[in-house]
Amino acid sequence: MKLSRNVILSLEILTAHKLRTVLSMIGIVVGVGAVILMVSAGRGAEKQILDRIQDMGTNLVIVSAGRTFIIAGRQRQMDTVRTLLVTDAQAIAKECSSVALTTPAVSKKLPLRWEDQDAITNVVGMRAEGLQVRNFSIAAGRAFDAEESRAAKRVAIVGPTAAVNLFGATDPVGQQIRINKVPFEVIGVTVTKGMDVNGLDQDDLIIVPLETAMRRLLNLDYVHTVYAQALSSTAMGKAEQEIAELLRQRHRLDDKPDDFTIQNQATLLATERETTGSMTLLIGSVAGISLLVGGVGILAVMLMSVRERTEEIGLRRALGALRRDIRNQFLFESGLLAGMGGLVGVTSGVGTAIAVSALGYWPMVISWPAAAVAFAFSVAVGMFFGLYPAVRAARLEPIESLRAE
C-alpha cells in the first residue's frame, strides 16, 4: 500500500539517474534477448526438421528391406536382402485394413552423362502414384503416367540439384541423357524439397518408372522400399503392426528375425521433437545463466544506490518509514530496473529474431511463452539480487544516515 504511494517518486529518482539506470539494465537486456533468440532459433530448427519429415509424405509408413542400422546419423542397410517384392506391396495394400495405398521403390547411385558432362546421382525407381505419396511435385515439364511405368519407358524426372549438376543453365526438359549408359529422355523437373531429416539433399536425384529401373537399369526382381500410406495419422501405429504381421507371414519367418525394417512418420516426428525440444531447453538455460549475470549488475548498482542515498533513507525513516517500507522500496526499484531491462530485452530479442528470420539466416519461431517466462525470470532475478541491498538499506540507523554527508 505504502509502496504504491511511492511509485511515482521511485520512477522519478530512477529516471533522474539515466546513465546508471541504463548500465544496470544492460546485463538483463542481453540475458533476456539471448534467451529469446536462442529459444526462437531452437524452435525454428525444430520446425524445419518437422517440416522435412512432413515433406516426406502424408501418414507414411516406410518398409525397408533388411535390417537397417543408424551409423553416424544416417540409416544404412547392412546386407542385401532380396525378399521384399512388388507383390508384397500389392498384398499390403490389399490386406492391411489401415493402409490406403502402397508404392514400391528401388534406388541406387548411378553415373549420368549428358553430351560431355558426367555426374553421379541417386536414381530412384517408383510408380506414378509414388510421386504423390512422397510429395514430389513437378516444377517444369510433366510426370510419367502409369502406362509409361508399366511399359518400362525410358523417361526421367530430374531433381533441381541433379539438373544443375548435369545441365548447368540449360533447360533439362527434352534433353537426351544416359543413365548407366542406357539412353533416357528427361520429361520433367521436380519442385525443390530441400534437405531431408538426415540433412541429405532431396533434390539431388533422378526419378524413373519403377519397372524401367528394375528391368533396364538395375536388373532386380526385388525392391528396396515399400511406402505405405496409412488411412489417417492415428492409424499409423496400427498400419505398422498389420504390415509387420503380414510380411512375417509372407516371408515365412517363423522364429527368424525380421528381414525388413518399418518406420512410421509419427514415431519419427516424436523422436525428433524430443531431441530438438531438449536441445532448445538446454540452449535456453545456458542463455538463462547470462540473465543471472545480469542480476549481478543490478546488485552492484543497487548497492551503489543505497550508499549514495543514505541521507534519503535516514530522512524517510525520520518521517515515519518502517524498516520494511525501506526494504520494499529498494526491492521494488530493483525489480522495476530488471523489469524494464526485461521489457527492452524481449523487444530487442523478438526484433532480432524477426530480422534474422526475414533475412533468411536462420528460421526463427518466436515463442511468446518463452518470452513471458524470460521476462518474469528477469524480474525475479532483479528482486533476488536486489534483496541484499534492500535489506542493507533497511538496517541503516536513521540518525547515523541523517548525519552522513
Next chain:
Amino acid sequence: MIQLEKIEKTYTAGTVQTPVLKGISFSIHAGEYVAIMGASGTGKSTLMHILGCLDKPTGGRYRLDDIDMVNLDDEALSHLRNGKIGFVFQQFHLLDRATALRNVMLPLIYAKEYPADAHQRAEKALTAVGLAERMSYKPNQLSGGQQQRVAIARALITDPAILLADEPTGNLDSKSGTEVMAIFQRLHRDGRTIILVTHDRNVADHARRVIVLKDGQVAEDRLVAQPRDAESELAAVVDEEVRP
C-alpha cells in the same frame, strides 16, 4: 505533553564511553514555544533526536502524551514520528530529485491513511510558507531560505503535535533566518507546540522559554520576558532595503 525525567545518553564506541546527556529533566506543555540552547557539542541534537523518537535514551524516562517512549519498539516509534512529530533540520534534507510538492508529500506516503486530498494539502502547506509559485521546482532551483520553507511545509503536512527544529537557521543568511523565525512565530500563535534547538542566543530569544544545556545538564530554564518579534524585524530589514 512532554515529560523528561533524568534522561541520560551515553555513546559507547568499543570500550570508550562518552556521556553526553547526564540527567535532563523538564516538561513542556502543549502550545509552548521553547528554545533549547547551548554551545556546540553539548548534546542539543542528541536531546532532540530523543524528543523526536529517532533515538532512545540510555537512562531516564520520556513520556510523550502520557506514553512511555522507552518501552516502544522500532515500528511504534516510526508511527509516532510520522503522526506526532514534524522535523526541520539544519541541512534541510530534501530529496534533490523530487519537486517541492513531492518533497512535501513525502511524510504522507508513510501515514496510516493516505489522504485523498494529499496534493491539495501539500499545495496548501507550500502556500502557507509563501511558495505557491515554486511548487514544481526542484531543491537546486530554490534558495536556502526557500528550501528550508519547503522542509517546514513537509514537517507540517501531517499536522503534527510537535514541531522539532534543529538549528533551522544555521545554514541561512540572516534575512532568510528571520523569515523562518516569523513562520515559527505565526505557527506558535496558531497553537502549535514548537521546540527550537539553537546555539544562537539571538535565535533563541524568539521563543517564549529558553532551556540552556551545559555539560549535559540543564543549566538554566527561564521564560523570555520580551520575546523578539520576527515580523517587525523583517519589516525593518525591508525598510532598510527600500531606503537608499
